[in-house]
Amino acid sequence: MARTPPERIGLKEKLGYGVGDLASGLYLNFFGFFLLYFYVDLHGLAPAAIGLMLLLTKLVDAVTDPMMGMIADRTRSRWGRYRPYLLFGAVPFGLFGVLVFAVPDLSQGGMLVWAYVTYTMAMVVYTVANVPYGGLLGVISPSATQRASVTAWRMFFSATAGIMIGVLATTLVRELGGGDEARGIMLTMGCIAVVSVFCLLTTFATTKERIPPAAQNGSIGGDLRELLRTGPWIAVAVAAIMGVIAIASRAGSALFYFKYVVGDDGTPVFFFLDRVALFYTALALGQVSGVILGNFLQRRFEKAHLIIAAGALKASAIVLFYMLPLDAVWPQTLVQYFVGVGFGILMVLAFAMFTDIAEYVDWRSGKQMTGLVVSASIFAVKAGVALGAAVPGFVMGLTGFVAGESQSEQAMMGINLAFALIPAAALIPGGIAMMFYRLDRRLIATVESELATRRELPG
Template sequence: MTDTSKTPPRLSLSQKLAYGAGDLGPAITANILVFFLLPFFTNVAGLAAGLAGSILALSKIWDAINDPIVGVLTDRTRSRWGRRRPWILLGAIPFGLAFFAQWFVPFPGDQNALFWYYLVVAVLFNSFYTAVNLPYTALTPELTDNYDERTSLSNYRFAFSIGGSLASGVLHPFILEQFPGNPQLGYLVSGGLWTVLAVLPLFWCFLGTKERFQAQAQELPFKDQLQIAARNRPYLFVIGIYLCSWLAVQLTATIIPYYITYWMRLSGEWVAYTILAVQGTAFVMLFVWNAVSVRIGKQAVYLLGMGVWIVAQLGLLTLQPGQVVLMLVLAVLAGVGVATAYLIPWSMIPDVIEWDELETGQRREGVFYAFMVLLQKVGLAAGLFLVGQALELTGFISSSTANADLVQPERALTTLRIFIGPVPTVVLALGMVLAWFYPITRAKHQEILDQLAARKK
């Protein structure tokens, strides 16, 4: 039992670094998948855009079952290493192998066989991704119960996350450029490199962290736990905020390679430059927004970031071929907002968990974090599915030769601009509305901690 009436000890730099490293692998793999998996399917494997967009969406049917179950199982896990960290240790290598398997083209030209191969691999990858990433995300409240320390942990986490996204997003296209005559080999080489770099930091996280705040095992039926999570009003706001933010991220990231190649008529290296502008800015702004949030609060930071991001998305809608400098300026503006989408929703979740503990007398980190991870995957699936189906309907031309000189139909080009401008703008505006009404302020959070401390005396 933790005495929250005393000032909790600060975490060491080594602990924060080890914790942050745990999100490097998931960030690398998720970033490569969202930017390059759909183009790999349509431009290298030769899948029709509709089939390609359906694969990730169909694999989420399993995730809808898998994520909450893993969340509950981690709540009930007991070992000398804690209840979250063993999952990270045991799931690391299968997670890496499943990621690598996605970059093979085992049945060239056979649409049906390729569809089923990639669907099975996607199901396996998502299962192992959940097995390592969901317990990792649930570690935050078990490392510290301090309001600002949790924001600091989120800052370290997303420094690694954005750093991994930045490195993979920039270097992956350059690696592919080294294999102009054999894109399949390029994807395999790059996939192998990122597999190693994704797996190793998970072991660092396991060895460098320690769970200090552990509740008793939950005995409520799974259905009842989900009902309690659904009745948590602040949690509903947070998942709405996160879903809007992440859906905007996924839609934009999914469309960027197509937008740059077919609308802006630029080579693959410009995809790397654009990702560098977005993720590099987000990486720097993560530290800026973290400092600002200490002064003005999480909600205000989120609203400011989203406002800047909306300006960038609408600017991309009006952009014309040849306006390369303006494109990079808008990418920098987008990065300012993307940083808040990474930082703020995740730093809100531990506060929501304590709200639930005050209301119910129990802690269910696994259940709450399960839905957050699930929504992250739903955002990815929705982005890939919507873009794939829209491109299919508007006559997008797929190719197995990665031919960037293809001239796409005008309707397909219009679809690319809609998905990079108006659609993300609408979902970001909805997220701002939800953030405006989010009920847990810094003062309210302190009230919750004080009441929990009084109850435990």
């Protein structure tokens, strides 16, 4: 009997799914760019205290992300397994994002508690919405080619979030704050929250789950053991963590780098963009280019090889940026663009590989655990964001950074370490990990074909 070809996903649904990552991208980019600066430079909290907060929230995520994935895998509703969480998680997602920056008049100790509690809750509701969003990609089509195409749109919108933050964030903070930078950051976050809620609801309304759930799932412990002995997942998770650490550490230290090392006063250098905005916009434009390039190249080359090449490009560009003169605005902008190209290639391929791995696990073990595989993968990315964002806090704390003061030579070196040297070094183990990735295009084609046949069999 001829096998029914998988349903082709239309452009409307690809856009509808992709726009959901605009919400996630706006949040993670804004947090990565402003959170450390907001609490350390504007409110005077210790850099190490905020760095520790970013790490401790990942201990919570280590529990909540896989748990949310397994809950979603086992959910049965008229909307499917994963889509209901986009509907009911959208508003809390927006609310807690704003609360992180809506700091009341508190003592330093009270402010630190506020930061810890609100940021932890923001990450929990991020998990409730974003883990099922990622799981939805794994069941939106049984075709690896179709999933890769949807992933490309997802990464396009993720990169678009970076462009929006780069182009608009510093300007909105300046204009909405009216001289009060902290207020400007909070109000800008409020605008982001409204857009993000709309994006998540759009994804819910325009997408469809096409892979039917299994009649029953395995045990939670069995699923976790299956994941932890899946070598390809470990390899991609390590590469994703290291790749994101490099970007997050640079993003978290960029405001400090331009303010204290470069001596930039925020004067626009290109239309209304100051040097910080230009730096971040170049990264995001490069990321868009990398997403498009990566989606094209994966049709001809193995994804693992492309990720290794992308990491080499990123590391080289980061080192070159560091070696350029501080006043070389346009050469730095060009080099930062290529950092973004490498990052875009990494992310579009990594997320496509995560859904391939979910199908591989189903084929190998007969267990449908898409939500767990994707949630664990999202945790890897979030861990990279947190570790990378924590690096500046710890390094600046150890090297004697003092907010609002002229910095010592040691403190300046600390900023440079967090901005350039540590990010470049972090990419090396990610490339090594990808050498152990064994799911080539031929094996994925076999997995896809055999799973399709298995799913069409009665019973």
